[in-house]
Amino acid sequence: MSDDDAELELALRFPILGGAFLMAGRASVLIKRALEEAGVEAGLVRRAALCAYEAEMNVVIYARSGSLSVEVNRRQVRIVAQDRGPGIADVDLAFTPGYSTASAKVRELGFGAGMGLPNIRTHADQVAVETVPGQGTRLVISFERTSKRDDSS
């Protein structure tokens, strides 16, 4: 975390399998439950769960395998989605609403509309992407626990 001296209140990590659509979203649901149990503000839980789910879907849709993790301290919630996969050729383009490289099969599920990363950017307080084409992607999504946007949800 950027705030290394703040003690961790929660740390969890889940493996994600590429192409496992029936399981997709399970890790995010478990993360959501854990955040609720840890007493994280309801509005922030919803934002974090939504971003975790979009990130998890991206790993399932595009990558061979990966993981989804969450860390909480008194100032921040941080979600990290890391995968071994094709990487993102053009990060700016990938954050453009409506841009997608998803297959027809994925679109039939109601995903792959080019809204995942833009949606994450909208709901998170900070997003960082590290990607190596042909190797994989690491997406770090951070939320401030004192964010004014969570005052009423």
Place this chain on the structure above:
Amino acid sequence: MNLADVQKLLAARVLAGEEGLGREAGTVCGSDLMSDVLAFTMPGTLLLTGLTHPQVVRTAQILDLVAVVFVRGKQPGPETVEMAAQQGLPLLSTELPMYEACGLLYSKGLPGCQQARGQAAQVA
């Protein structure tokens, strides 16, 4: 409007989560794009959709949606129904197509998410 009234209005069958029919739907979203549902809905929203795969239930769980109505007589598979039953998420199925189902609910005063957000902003 509570879900039992929604069920009557749409002449819908209950596929799962019957015990939750007393819950209130505050807003409605009609969409076949889970990406849009994720981007625009509020907690307590009733989702109308033509998609029936388990991802719909997962999306409802992430977003705290109150229930899901499958339109134009769509039947979900057993995985979807079972997943919803485990969570106590009401699943309904109506023969009405999307436009008619949404129109009926809207005509009874149930707002869309965008509209409800606008009203909340005005009050604040």
